[in-house]
Amino acid sequence: MEAWFALLVGIFFTVAVYLMLSKFIIRVLLGVAVLGNAVNLLIFTGGRLTRDVPPVITAGADALGGPAANALPQALILTAIVISFSFFAFLLVLAWRAYEDLSTDNTDEMRVAEPVKEPMPPLGY
Amino acid sequence: MAVPTSSSVDLSAALVLGPATVADWLVILPVAWCFAVGALLVMLRRALNLHPIIAIAGLAGLVLIDGLLLGHVATAGPVTMVMGRWLPPFGIAFTVDLTGALFALVAAIVALAGGIFSLADINDSGRRYGFYPFLMLLMAGVSGAFLTGDVFNLYVWFEVLLISSFGLLVLGSEPEQIDGTVKYGFLNLVATTLFLVATGYLYAVFGTLNMADIARKAQGLRGSAPLMTLTALYVLAFGMKAAAFPVNFWLPASYHTPRVVVSALFAGLLTKVGIYALIRVMVMLFPVEREELSFVMALAGALTMIVGVIGALAQTDFRRILGYLVVSGIGSMLAGIAIGGPGGIGGAIFYALHSMLVMTGLYFAAGIAARLGGGSSIATLSGLYRKNVGFAALTLMLCFAVSGLPPFSGFWPKVMLVKAALDIGAWWLAAVLLLAGFCTLIATGRLFLLAYWRDEAGPVVDAVRLPSTLLAPLAALSLLTLGIGLYPEPLLATIQSAAAGLAEPSAYLNSVFPAGGLQ
Numbered sequence: 001m002e003a004w005f006a007l008l009v010g011i012f013f014t015v016a017v018y019l020m021l022s023k024f025i026i027r028v029l030l031g032v033a034v035l036g037n038a039v040n041l042l043i044f045t046g047g048r049l050t051r052d053v054p055p056v057i058t059a060g061a062d063a064l065g066g067p068a069a070n071a072l073p074q075a076l077i078l079t080a081i082v083i084s085f086s087f088f089a090f091l092l093v094l095a096w097r098a099y100e101d102l103s104t105d106n107t108d109e110m111r112v113a114e115p116v117k118e119p120m121p122p123l124g125y
Numbered sequence: 126m127a128v129p130t131s132s133s134v135d136l137s138a139a140l141v142l143g144p145a146t147v148a149d150w151l152v153i154l155p156v157a158w159c160f161a162v163g164a165l166l167v168m169l170r171r172a173l174n175l176h177p178i179i180a181i182a183g184l185a186g187l188v189l190i191d192g193l194l195l196g197h198v199a200t201a202g203p204v205t206m207v208m209g210r211w212l213p214p215f216g217i218a219f220t221v222d223l224t225g226a227l228f229a230l231v232a233a234i235v236a237l238a239g240g241i242f243s244l245a246d247i248n249d250s251g252r253r254y255g256f257y258p259f260l261m262l263l264m265a266g267v268s269g270a271f272l273t274g275d276v277f278n279l280y281v282w283f284e285v286l287l288i289s290s291f292g293l294l295v296l297g298s299e300p301e302q303i304d305g306t307v308k309y310g311f312l313n314l315v316a317t318t319l320f321l322v323a324t325g326y327l328y329a330v331f332g333t334l335n336m337a338d339i340a341r342k343a344q345g346l347r348g349s350a351p352l353m354t355l356t357a358l359y360v361l362a363f364g365m366k367a368a369a370f371p372v373n374f375w376l377p378a379s380y381h382t383p384r385v386v387v388s389a390l391f392a393g394l395l396t397k398v399g400i401y402a403l404i405r406v407m408v409m410l411f412p413v414e415r416e417e418l419s420f421v422m423a424l425a426g427a428l429t430m431i432v433g434v435i436g437a438l439a440q441t442d443f444r445r446i447l448g449y450l451v452v453s454g455i456g457s458m459l460a461g462i463a464i465g466g467p468g469g470i471g472g473a474i475f476y477a478l479h480s481m482l483v484m485t486g487l488y489f490a491a492g493i494a495a496r497l498g499g500g501s502s503i504a505t506l507s508g509l510y511r512k513n514v515g516f517a518a519l520t521l522m523l524c525f526a527v528s529g530l531p532p533f534s535g536f537w538p539k540v541m542l543v544k545a546a547l548d549i550g551a552w553w554l555a556a557v558l559l560l561a562g563f564c565t566l567i568a569t570g571r572l573f574l575l576a577y578w579r580d581e582a583g584p585v586v587d588a589v590r591l592p593s594t595l596l597a598p599l600a601a602l603s604l605l606t607l608g609i610g611l612y613p614e615p616l617l618a619t620i621q622s623a624a625a626g627l628a629e630p631s632a633y634l635n636s637v638f639p640a641g642g643l644q
Binding site: 020028036042043047062070072073075079083086087090094095098101107111112113114116119125 | 187277287298300302308309310318321322323377378379381438439441504
């Protein structure tokens with residue numbers, strides 16, 4: 001099971017990196033969304049994928065009956081999902097504003113902050 | 126896969142019901158205080174004229190709290206407070222040692238200076254956008270990152286400060302700012318995601334997120350677990366946050382676009398959080414891996430220094446020059462981490478603290494220069510010396526400090542780093558450190574020559590009086606720089622014991638796992 005998930009995580013990362021290498025913000029955004037999910041799956045896989053043993057210690061025992069899925073990575077993922085969702089929302093609005101104000105979504109053409117032709121600093125006076 | 130926990134652990138012993146001592150509360154107070162003041166500001170969002178008063182009082186309170194915390198840590202050693210009183214490694218621990226307390230105090234001082242400077246720099250529309258609440262939340266994130274003792278919690282604080290920094294960066298929503306924020310936002314998000322990847326692996330390998338627990342367990346897992354991969358991922362993630370060379374491009378693209386006070390705070394605080402995290406992870410958690418990676422980091426540090434100063438030399442805009450100087454300074458800190466040992470780590474910490482004060486001050490100077498001279502291009506700025514001599518003198522002090530000249534604060538860390546580099550035989554690194562300092566002097570010297578000394582073309586203008594809200598923060602930071610340069614002994618001694626505490630973290634471990642506690 002873990003091996004298949006590892007493969008899946010690898011595919012997610014590949015897709016994310018491919019999308020993020022694009023010049024167009026909207027694709028980069030999709031890449032960021034996929035990247036967040038790739039990481040979530042990675043953490044999820046790190047906490048064992050099994051449902052044979054519930055992570056509850058039964059009455060009378062002082063340890064789990066066997067290797068159970070770890071609940072903590074799942075809690076970490078919940079945190080990470082909330083954070084990455086809010087970031088995605090912010091960046092989506094930012095991308096929209098950038099498209100409106102700079103009238104392009106091509107990052108190569110976004111040169112307002114760093115103009116292409118800039119004068120060299122003066123050499124003397 | 127997660128390490129199976131020993132079946133002999135008695136979970137009931139992990140819950141302590143005794144009350145926390147008052148001194149322990151100091152550990153969490155900086156974060157709680159910032160959140161409380163930030164929440165108050167959000168509630169009073171209609172009373173905009175109250176915002177600066179509350180925020181500056183809040184930041185002054187933060188300086189006081191961090192000062193008390195540093196005093197407490199200096200006398201009592203590292204202090205730990207665990208959320209919910211669940212004994213570590215179960216609860217989220219806040220552990221403060223000298224390094225964290227020092228960084229938190231200097232960050233609070235810088236933020237207070239920024240708060241005062243903002244009185245003249247942030248107008249009503251900036252206040253309506255929520256500058257002050259964002260500032261307090263940023264400080265909550267920064268303080269949390271410096272004080273936490275839990276790796277995942279560190280990630281959460283990174284996100285807190287990142288989302289506040291987004292808010293501050295787009296304040297004003299001018300096209301230039303949106304352009305800068307796009308680059309800053311995406312690249313920083315990728316960096317924190319890399320941090321999260323590394324943390325996911327870390328938990329899978331160690332089965333714990335508590336830094337002290339990781340430091341304890343790392344020795345036993347070395348050889349069987351891919352700690353090298355982990356460390357390399359952390360170097361990349363934190364290097365990107367700190368704007369180290371191959372991944373530094375977001376910084377010069379964005380730091381000159383927001384309001385001056387925002388640039389100043391970012392230059393002082395954000396990259397240094399990355400450096401702090403790098404020091405914490407590399408020196409305390411994975412010292413063996415740090416040695417393995419030291420050449421790569423030394424190379425990255427050297428290239429960062431060179432690329433930074435060359436970028437600074439090629440710029441015409443005052444604030445863009447400073448952006449590249451921030452990058453160049455990061456290179457010196459990376460070099461210190463790569464060198465290691467008390468000299469290298471101490472030098473890196475000292476350089477980071479010095480850079481927080483000096484870079485913030487220089488951005489303040491850029492803001493005042495733009496106000497006096499009407500622009501920030503050094504091709505057109507001129508005659509600032511004639512307009513306000515005191516301001517010019519304060520700027521000159523900061524220019525010398527950032528170049529590493531005595532008697533200012535930049536001199537001592539540079540001496541420590543060069544000596545540490547020569548001690549391990551890395552003469553090339555020492556040479557790059559000195560060369561970077563020299564080129565920084567050329568860049569800042571030219572800046573001063575053109576913008577300050579050059580006479581204006583038109584008729585000679587009279588001296589201009591500056592409001593004290595602009596001049597006071599700049600003067601405070603410059604004089605602090607001078608003070609540290611003239612009398613470095615107390616700070617140096619603190620930094621040396623901080624570096625020793627990182628290299629030999631037994632006091633840190635004892636504070637998290639007191640003798641007789643859960644093992």
